[in-house]
Amino acid sequence: MSKRRNNALTAEEIEIASEPIELDTLSFDEAMSRFISDGERRGLRPDTITYYRTKLGQFRRWLVSVDKVDKISMVLRQDIDDYVVYLRDNRGLKNGAINTSIRAIRSFFGFLYESKYLRNNPLKGYSLLSVRSGNVETFTIKQLRDLLNAPDKRTFIGVRDYTYMLLLLETGIRLSESAAILVEDVKLSEGVIFVRHTKNHFHRYVPIQAKMKEQLKRYLKLRGTCESNHLFVTLDGEAMKRSALQKIVAKYGKIAKIKDVRCSPHTLRHTFAKLSVMNGAGVFELQKILGHSTMEMVKVYVNLYSSDVYEKHKEFSPLKNL
Template sequence: MNWKNAIRDYKLFLKIERGLSKNTIDSYSRDLVKLTNYLDQNDIKLSPITIDKEIIQQFIYEIAKQVNPRSQARIISGLRSFFDYLVFEDYRQTNPTDLIEAPKIGRKLPDTLSEDEINALIQSIDLSHPQGERNRTILETMYSCGLRVTELITLKISDLFFDEGFIKVTGKGNKERFVPIHYNAMKFITTYINQIRNQLKPAKTFEDTLFLNRRGKGLSRQMIFTILKDLAVKIDLNKKISPHTLRHSFATHLLKNGADLRAIQQMLGHESITTTEVYVHLDNSYLKKVVETYHPRK
């Protein structure tokens, strides 16, 4: 088995068996390509079956000079997943990364915006611009529902259940969930569909896609990043923001205003409550409020 075939089969496994998104699969693949490039550059003739712990440790040592500890930990995790797959498929007996320790990186708290900053971003959108109404609707929808950027750009008109007050979201691993949507976002989406989107001719296969570009096709992830960054510059927001910042802000603001952590977990589509608990660390007042409300000696 050579590296090219092994990586190809592994990508199919991630897609079919684990149901991972293209972006996640590409991330795993890039880490493996880094390893194969290292082997080529050092004229190391080892296959996925014969490579050992020592060579991988040498690779990690070299890559640590180029990336931060968080990226290094991610690469080790990606390699471990790949070799777990080879063991699972009986290509190898052991995983050479099992005894390789990832660097201690601690918990990284997500960046958030205040309610005033989010309002300033949305209010700075030029509604006289052809894409202004669409962009306002995009930001309102992301913040209202806490969507990942991929969930936003793949949202379909048939996913809107406004009579019930929900939208259907397809998240990681093609897992579907229903998320409540604020009436403001519903109002903006309705206006966008009736006054803006109906002026466009959707391209083939995009007839049901909610948010379209000027050519009638779906938006790219990069376009959403660009929209946000341009607005941040416009209001002199000295923070590094991304679409995920709106998602983090959605969760943090709900928690701050008394929302239950389990409810936030369901809305965000987190498999584990541990992932959602990071927001408690952003606002310790939540813990104080829980004790004051529910402790028997209040």
């Protein structure tokens, strides 16, 4: 006769009884579906959802190659290390690009652990790879002039694209932010642009000066009335998509034969920051205009491009009076 069990559960048994049924049993696809659904429920931007889908999809394909896609609990910390090596050695990615994947995977596993779909989080405390500050690419003044002289201003597209690149250089706004600007967001009398589609969901105003205001006036006259309220439109009067805006800088960089620097909206953003710092912008002003939630990237710009330390060194150089 078997011994009668104790009706009262031990602490360990209570933990087992209260565990979610799906703990450690979800497949990668099921886990990713729940992660994306949670992001959509929380109102993450479409660009952010696309970013997660892309990076996690790439990670999934690698997991298939090592036969670890059936259960998400099969993924260990060593697998993450191996994936980083794969991205670096097989895909030829640099640390900055690899970090974009790590961030997505880290958020994914953090969600699964917090939602009690996983017993352990293999990404807990997983650090990003170091990125040298000197990797920030910017245009030279000559390259900027060549870039801005490339559009054919005898055409609507040329004027539109010139205005677009000038606006990126003047304000340092992100590609996704520029794609969402409406005509009503251009406050010429106040000398500001209202940025509504921000990375951190905090709307902000960015200042524009006389040259930019004059160019926007010219463009708005040529643009006229369209069915779309977006600032930048096609020949058919439809809103320009993010993908089309992304190609503008590369298009004119190729025409201007600019080499040794990536011709992209983000390079114009870096260039805005560089020139602003060199012209005396402070960290707080720069953070507000760029829309950074932390000072981390702003400090990189200041450390790279501030001329104050060089000017002051003329005064305190130990060799000055020798």
